[in-house]
Amino acid sequence: MYKIICFAVLFFYNWAIAQTPTKMTKEKKESEKKTDKLVVYQIYTRLFSNTKTTNKFNGTIKENGCGKFNDINDKALQALKKFGVSHVWYTGVIEHATMTDYSKYGIQKDNPLVVKGMAGSPYAVKDYYDVDPDLAVNVKNRMKEFESLVKRSHKNDLKVVIDFVPNHVARQYHSDVKPPHVKDLGEDDDKLKSFAPNNNFYYIEGQQFVVPENVNPPVKVAEPFIENPAKATGNDVFTSIPSINDWFETVKLNYGIDYLDNRSTHFNPVPNTWLKMKDILLFWASKGIDGFRCDMAEMVPKEFWGWVIPEVKKVNPHLIFIAEIYNPSAYWSYIAEGKFDYLYDKVGLYDGLRRLMQGGGDAxxxxxxxxxxxxxxxxxxxxxxxxxxxxxxxxxxxxxxxxKAIPSMIVSATLHSGPVMLYFGQELGVNPNVAEGFSGDDGRTTIFDYWGVPEFQNWVNDHKYDGGKMTTEQKKIRKFYADLLKFVNTSDAVRNGQFFDLQYVNNNGQAPHYNDQKIFSYLRFTEKQKLLFICNFDLENSYSTAVNIPVGAWEMMKLDPSQKYTFKGVFGNKLVIEEGKADKVKVDIPKNSVLIFEIK
Structure with a gap:
C-alpha cells in the first residue's frame, strides 16, 4: 500500500509540472512565446580580456595587467553569440574599492586596510553611479567606454546583465559623480542612533571600528583607518570588531529592519534607502542594460523587491531580475512577493550535482x-x-x-526550460592552482586581484577570440559545450517542453540493473518533439539496463502506449532502437555519460 501511495504522489507531481504553462510576456503579442531558456555567460570583466602573463602574486595593475571594456570587441561578442549565448553578465562593472590610486582623476583614494586584494572586491561598491576605472582605456571617458560596450553587445544580438549590490557598500563609500539631486548614502544619517528608519547605515553606538588584527595589505599603509562610530558589517555583523573572515571591508545598508529589536520592520513610510536604491536602478536602466543580477538578494527584505522591481519595470518592462539566493524556503516568496524573474538554483541542483560529480551523492x-x-x-x-x-x-x-562535468552540465541545461549559466573559461577547463593574492590558493579564479587566466588566454589569442592557442583537450571540451548550447537553442522540447521525471518507476529494483543512485532519467516533450534523457553519473561503471516509461507519461505526450516506437539517438548519441516497446527501453550506457533519444 505504501508503494502505491508513493507512486500516486510522485505521479501527481509529474502531472502538475507537466501542466505548468509556458510563461507569456504582456509586452509581446499574445501569439508569441517568451522563452525562459536564456543562456547566460558570466564575464569577470577585469580578467576576461587580459592578455598579460606576468601573474605576480599581489601584482599591481601595471605588473599583471587588466582587461578593458574596449577589449571586448566585436570579434569577442560575435564568438560568444555563435557559441550560443543570449545574455552576457558583465561582473565588476560598478566602481568598487581598490588599492590602485586614481585620485588624480578626482576619485577618492581607498585605505588599503579596508580593501580585499590589490584590485579589490567588486562587491565592495564605493560609487553606485560610476564604473570601475580599472576597466577603462581612458579613465576620464570610462562611462562612455562602458556605454559603447553595451551598444556593441546589443549590435551583436546579446543582452547585457550587470550586478546590483544592494545589501552592502565599501566602508569608504563616496560618490564622486552622483547626479545633482542625489545625496550620498549616510549623508543625512543620525549617527547617534544605532537604528533609525531613514538612516542608510547601522551604527555601533559609542564604539570605533577595529580593523581585523590579521589584515596585512601588500602596500604601504599611510594612515590608520578611522570609522567612528563603527558601522555594522555587510554580512549582518553588528559589532565594531569583525573578523577577517567577515565582509569587514563592507558596511550593511539599512532597509528599515531593526535587527537589534527582534527584526522589527519600519517600511511605512518608504525608507530613504529604498528610494536611493530605486534611483540607482533607474540610473543603470537608462544606460540600456537588460537585467540585473542582484547580489545576496535574500539579505534585503522581499518587501523592498516587491516594491522596487515593479517600479523599475514601469520604465523598462523587459528588464530581468535574477536573485542570488540560498534559502529554498524563501524561494516562492521572492518570486510571488519579491517579483524576481529568476532565482539561483545553488543549494538544490548545484549541490546535488556536485556530490554526484565527486563520486558520491544520490541521483x-x-x-x-x-x-x-x-x-x-x-x-x-x-x-x-x-x-x-x-x-x-x-x-x-x-x-x-x-x-567529469558532462552529465551534470547536460542536466543543468535541459532539466527544465529555465536559464542556464556558464562562467567564463568553464568551457576551456580553467584550473586555478596557485595563490593570486588575497584569497590564496582556493580553487577559484580570483575576484580580488589583477591576474591573467592562462587557459582562457589560449582562446582570447591576443584579442582575436578565435581559440588559436587552445590545446587539443580544450578544443574537445569547448566543442562539447558548443554542441550542448546549440542543442539547447534548437530543441523545442528543451526550450518549451513539459517535464516528466521517470525516476519513481525505475528505482527500488523496478527496472533491471537500474542503479537509481547513479542513473537519472526523464522526459521533455512538446507536440513537435519528444525526448528521453538517461544520465549515468557513475564515474567507474557502465550499465546494461532498461528504462520504464509508464502509461501516464505516454498519455501526457499524447502518444498511444500500445504502439511500438523508434528511439533515435540525438546530441552525439548514434544509437537507434527500432520498434522499442513503449513501456521499457533497453540501453547500454557508458560511465559518466548521457543518452538522449528522440521518440518517433
Whole structure:
C-alpha cells in the first residue's frame, strides 16, 4: 500500500509540472512565446580580456595587467553569440574599492586596510553611479567606454546583465559623480542612533571600528583607518570588531529592519534607502542594460523587491531580475512577493550535482530538488556548475577534470526550460592552482586581484577570440559545450517542453540493473518533439539496463502506449532502437555519460 501511495504522489507531481504553462510576456503579442531558456555567460570583466602573463602574486595593475571594456570587441561578442549565448553578465562593472590610486582623476583614494586584494572586491561598491576605472582605456571617458560596450553587445544580438549590490557598500563609500539631486548614502544619517528608519547605515553606538588584527595589505599603509562610530558589517555583523573572515571591508545598508529589536520592520513610510536604491536602478536602466543580477538578494527584505522591481519595470518592462539566493524556503516568496524573474538554483541542483560529480551523492536528489524546492516554478531557476563564488570544476577542490562535468552540465541545461549559466573559461577547463593574492590558493579564479587566466588566454589569442592557442583537450571540451548550447537553442522540447521525471518507476529494483543512485532519467516533450534523457553519473561503471516509461507519461505526450516506437539517438548519441516497446527501453550506457533519444 505504501508503494502505491508513493507512486500516486510522485505521479501527481509529474502531472502538475507537466501542466505548468509556458510563461507569456504582456509586452509581446499574445501569439508569441517568451522563452525562459536564456543562456547566460558570466564575464569577470577585469580578467576576461587580459592578455598579460606576468601573474605576480599581489601584482599591481601595471605588473599583471587588466582587461578593458574596449577589449571586448566585436570579434569577442560575435564568438560568444555563435557559441550560443543570449545574455552576457558583465561582473565588476560598478566602481568598487581598490588599492590602485586614481585620485588624480578626482576619485577618492581607498585605505588599503579596508580593501580585499590589490584590485579589490567588486562587491565592495564605493560609487553606485560610476564604473570601475580599472576597466577603462581612458579613465576620464570610462562611462562612455562602458556605454559603447553595451551598444556593441546589443549590435551583436546579446543582452547585457550587470550586478546590483544592494545589501552592502565599501566602508569608504563616496560618490564622486552622483547626479545633482542625489545625496550620498549616510549623508543625512543620525549617527547617534544605532537604528533609525531613514538612516542608510547601522551604527555601533559609542564604539570605533577595529580593523581585523590579521589584515596585512601588500602596500604601504599611510594612515590608520578611522570609522567612528563603527558601522555594522555587510554580512549582518553588528559589532565594531569583525573578523577577517567577515565582509569587514563592507558596511550593511539599512532597509528599515531593526535587527537589534527582534527584526522589527519600519517600511511605512518608504525608507530613504529604498528610494536611493530605486534611483540607482533607474540610473543603470537608462544606460540600456537588460537585467540585473542582484547580489545576496535574500539579505534585503522581499518587501523592498516587491516594491522596487515593479517600479523599475514601469520604465523598462523587459528588464530581468535574477536573485542570488540560498534559502529554498524563501524561494516562492521572492518570486510571488519579491517579483524576481529568476532565482539561483545553488543549494538544490548545484549541490546535488556536485556530490554526484565527486563520486558520491544520490541521483534521486535531483527529484527531491524539483519536488521540494522549486516545484511549479522550476523554469525560473537559473542552473549552473560554476560562477565566481564556486570552485572551478577542474580545480583540486572539485573534480580536477572538465569532462567529469558532462552529465551534470547536460542536466543543468535541459532539466527544465529555465536559464542556464556558464562562467567564463568553464568551457576551456580553467584550473586555478596557485595563490593570486588575497584569497590564496582556493580553487577559484580570483575576484580580488589583477591576474591573467592562462587557459582562457589560449582562446582570447591576443584579442582575436578565435581559440588559436587552445590545446587539443580544450578544443574537445569547448566543442562539447558548443554542441550542448546549440542543442539547447534548437530543441523545442528543451526550450518549451513539459517535464516528466521517470525516476519513481525505475528505482527500488523496478527496472533491471537500474542503479537509481547513479542513473537519472526523464522526459521533455512538446507536440513537435519528444525526448528521453538517461544520465549515468557513475564515474567507474557502465550499465546494461532498461528504462520504464509508464502509461501516464505516454498519455501526457499524447502518444498511444500500445504502439511500438523508434528511439533515435540525438546530441552525439548514434544509437537507434527500432520498434522499442513503449513501456521499457533497453540501453547500454557508458560511465559518466548521457543518452538522449528522440521518440518517433
Amino acid at each position: 534521486n536528489d535531483i527529484t527531491k530538488v524539483w519536488q521540494n524546492e522549486s516545484g511549479n516554478f522550476a523554469n525560473q531557476m537559473i542552473r549552473f556548475l560554476e560562477n565566481h563564488d564556486e570552485h572551478r570544476i577542474c580545480s583540486k577542490f572539485f573534480v580536477g577534470d572538465a569532462f
